[in-house]
Amino acid sequence: MATANDEVILCCVQDSPVSFDLQASLDKLTSLAREAATKARAAASSPSTPIVVLFPEAFLSAYPRGLDFGAKIGHRTAEGRSWFARYHASSVSVCDTEGPEMTTIRNAAKDNGITLVAGVIERCDRPETGKKRAEYGSSVAGGSGSIYCTALTISETGEVLASHRKLMPTGTERLVWGQGDGQGIRVASTRAGNVGAVICWENYMPLLRTAMYEKGVEIYCAPTADGRPTWTSSMQHIAMEGRCYVISCNQFNKRSDFPQDYPALNDLKPDEVVTRGGSVIVGPLGEIIAGPLWDQAGILVAKVNKSELIEAKMDFDAVGHYARNDVLRLQVNS
Template sequence: MPRFCIAAVQDAPVAFDLEASLSKLEALTVTAAEAARSQPDAANLALPVVVVFPEAFLSAYPRDHDFGARIGSRTDEGRAWFRKYIESAVPVSDVEGPIMSRIRAAARNNNVVLVVGVVERCDGPVSGPERGTYGSSNKGGFGTLYCTSLTISNTGELLSVHRKLMPTASERLVWGQGDGADIRVVDTIVGRVGGCICWENYMPMQRMALYSMGVEVYVAPTADSRESWTSTMRHIASEGRCFVVGCNQYAERQDYPGEYPGLHGMNSTDVVTLGGSVIVGPLGNVLAGPLFGERGILCAVVDKDRIHEAKMDFDPVGHYARPDVFKLVVDTKSKPVADLTQGV
């Protein structure tokens, strides 16, 4: 079916509280699915739906938090907050465990493709399919967190786990790096879904890798709420000839714990993250948004035939690629943790 619905959820988790954030994810997925299916162009058509959540929705983007780290020194308070961050993270490899089962059920129960940003921990149980079937076979460090995007099918199958390749600036203190095996585009009922997290979208070769994999729905969960982000999303849609979903949190000070050491001097309703979520068509035309300064759900009914039309005069991996001049090499291999110790 060429037509489908896109819903981008602009909201915030209950930061550092995984249980409350999971409940919010479940409720917002229901609302987003209903909003998408109630669009005038979708009513009574049973169109497929993809629901996208922001970066680090489960369960905190630790804005303005330095975790007590300075060059040459750390604090006990900062280490305690890092422990809280680990405790509120998602054990992704425990696919059949209680937390991942709830996330997968949110997709299955609402018959939607679900893309959600999580903070991933790697020290828990392992269940379900082998990691290499949905992401890097590198299990990750047992004390390291990753900024990760999950793609789950409408039947609740974990299709893709993408770890952010390059955390930005101070994010590197609390998040590890992904690898090339995480760069994936997967088949879903709405088409081929893939994407980049936040400033990965400024990495031209990573974008080109996704174009070469035939991405049709390019998801860009982010923490960037600058007005320039809309221009980035429009550029990627025009460049990749694909639908682009930029999705960011709208967060206020009250979405963070009262004792949170960052965000000094703010009142409970002061805005921490403005949002800026947007849905863009394959010619760079804005279909919904950008939405700033409030919580909300953006919806658009789209037609994949527009992708074919857009590629008539520009195909970044086809007639416009010039493989006689340029070559892109992507190392999609990953090493299991056990292999890292060989030769030591």
């Protein structure tokens, strides 16, 4: 039976960064986090109800849709290298946790009293400050020129709880993003429950999902760039498989959200849609409880009860009575 202490508010923010402009995108994240927290508290039964807010993949500060960075097999262009440098410059120095960029992100969680999960593009060329990277993510420094597609989890008090680098960038994403490692497979304990993040098509990796279930994920965050209607069914499957709440968040953007000189979208008018969205929140028996949201920016809010997580596992527990560890076993190298 649900009680007031079981209540959690789940939110996802479907919007666009100011692509390739980190400061403007940080300002937008700050504003949208405040708006999401306000909407969440309006839905809550108590001011103390914990809130989880998810932002999309690569929100800080661009998912470079359509851009090939001038690369073909055996050939690269000067223009493409210039765009890579521009992308690198608009990324977030995660290891500099006390620096201005990470402080802004951390304050977006702290000032609003929310657990914040946000997709960022990570650069690794600045000094490490605050917590050591091995405490919240991979101990691998990551190189001065490489960038990673990363999901950050920040606590209600502004502490960096987890930093997960995408294990396998998809298709031509591999040209510009490095690969993460097992140290970044983490689930963070929060007042809302155990929160974890798996990015976009990583969600199609059965063993990665199993690793998250083994770590006890209860609020499974799936920041994504996949705007196909079929994505919703995948999120429903994961919720049922893991008997967890799933929040999936995609960007919604138009041509005008990208720089005027962005070469990949020159054939589009400023108000034409580039990414449709499709953000959704799903319950542990696969029922859609908010969304999917299409063709507009917006914030989804769902009031849920953690007691339903145990109820859902009565007849299926993927890493418990249904695991058959005598037959099947997962090994994670971390």
